[in-house]
Amino acid sequence: MLKLCTAIANLEIWSQDKDEKINVECCYNLTQNRYTNMDVTERTHESNSLWFRLVFGANPAITLIRAAVLFGVSMFLFTVVVIPIRVQGISMLPNFRDNSIHFVLKIAYLKNRPQRGDIVAVKFIGNKIALLKRVIGLPGEKLSIKDGIVYINGEPLEEPYVKFKRARWNFPETVLRNDEYFVIGDNRSMAMEAHSFGAVNFSRIIGKLLL
Amino acid sequence: MKKLFVLIVIVGVIVVGVYFLVKRFSKNDESQIKEVFTSLSGSLSYSGGLSNFEKLKRSENIVNRFVPEVYIEIEGIGPVPISFRGREEIRNTLMFAFNQVRELRVNFDDTKVQLGPDKLNATVITTASASANNGEDYGVQEVECRLIKTNKAWLIERVATRDILRR
Numbered sequence: 001m002l003k004l005c006t007a008i009a010n011l012e013i014w015s016q017d018k019d020e021k022i023n024v025e026c027c028y029n030l031t032q033n034r035y036t037n038m039d040v041t042e043r044t045h046e047s048n049s050l051w052f053r054l055v056f057g058a059n060p061a062i063t064l065i066r067a068a069v070l071f072g073v074s075m076f077l078f079t080v081v082v083i084p085i086r087v088q089g090i091s092m093l094p095n096f097r098d099n100s101i102h103f104v105l106k107i108a109y110l111k112n113r114p115q116r117g118d119i120v121a122v123k124f125i126g127n128k129i130a131l132l133k134r135v136i137g138l139p140g141e142k143l144s145i146k147d148g149i150v151y152i153n154g155e156p157l158e159e160p161y162v163k164f165k166r167a168r169w170n171f172p173e174t175v176l177r178n179d180e181y182f183v184i185g186d187n188r189s190m191a192m193e194a195h196s197f198g199a200v201n202f203s204r205i206i207g208k209l210l211l
Numbered sequence: 212m213k214k215l216f217v218l219i220v221i222v223g224v225i226v227v228g229v230y231f232l233v234k235r236f237s238k239n240d241e242s243q244i245k246e247v248f249t250s251l252s253g254s255l256s257y258s259g260g261l262s263n264f265e266k267l268k269r270s271e272n273i274v275n276r277f278v279p280e281v282y283i284e285i286e287g288i289g290p291v292p293i294s295f296r297g298r299e300e301i302r303n304t305l306m307f308a309f310n311q312v313r314e315l316r317v318n319f320d321d322t323k324v325q326l327g328p329d330k331l332n333a334t335v336i337t338t339a340s341a342s343a344n345n346g347e348d349y350g351v352q353e354v355e356c357r358l359i360k361t362n363k364a365w366l367i368e369r370v371a372t373r374d375i376l377r378r
Binding site for chain 1: 375
């Protein structure tokens, strides 16, 4: 385009609500004594307000979408897939210390069932508090404890994760029903009455300990 | 664009604020029942020992949340279930506990309320957890409570623990 200019200037101007920076190439025509041929060369979303940019970023629409996606992904991840738990109590010592934080994989048993040796979270009425226990008995098995040694179908169970000296617990033989798993803590040095253990229905198992 | 986002934020804050205000000040039966458990938790939690006056005050606050002929049965703490009947037994047990335990923290989490059809009785299932002496002793139980509405106040009539682990 032929421009009859006596001076060319590139100017930056702001839109009316000051969220868009517009670069304009202008010609100043001395004969007409006015600006002519104002061509918009670039339009960029930019705010001149620092707090606004700090809160919403250079492009608020994109920031809002990013925040919504991040929120959605986080909610899904930390409610449906994985839940963080904090261990309280001494029943899983020395493998899991009091106040240590771990993650439970909720989707671990969507297809598979718990296996012997798995560490699982067992829920109460809600999900806020759960028991962290180890699965030692599977559905249909006969389980008993004699002098601290666990017997499954009459055979002693090898438990390398029990590191403290075992107290002499005695628990009569029980047959696990369908959908029942026998769960117990790793700390067998404490009094049996003070230790929560027993058969739990599969529906109470939230998931498997991830790390 | 900027004005639009400021507007969205302001509207969002107002909506969230109104929601919490309505939730906080609406006194329906469910919120009243949950308030009973919040109050019990507050009265049962303390640290650093209590004065005699404070012990009496707290024990009165607690027993007044129960009907006079309340029955409580707790399993899982010892080899045999522990039971209490009536406010006097609860008061004595509380005074004993306040004298023995220097620090106690009791929480009721995941409280689920099921109102009866006449809305004069309710069943509450909650997870009760207690830690004493800086977390040295820790216990958690699922508890079922039956409440009745008397003179516009919800009072606990019966408390029993629910076994989630079958022995």
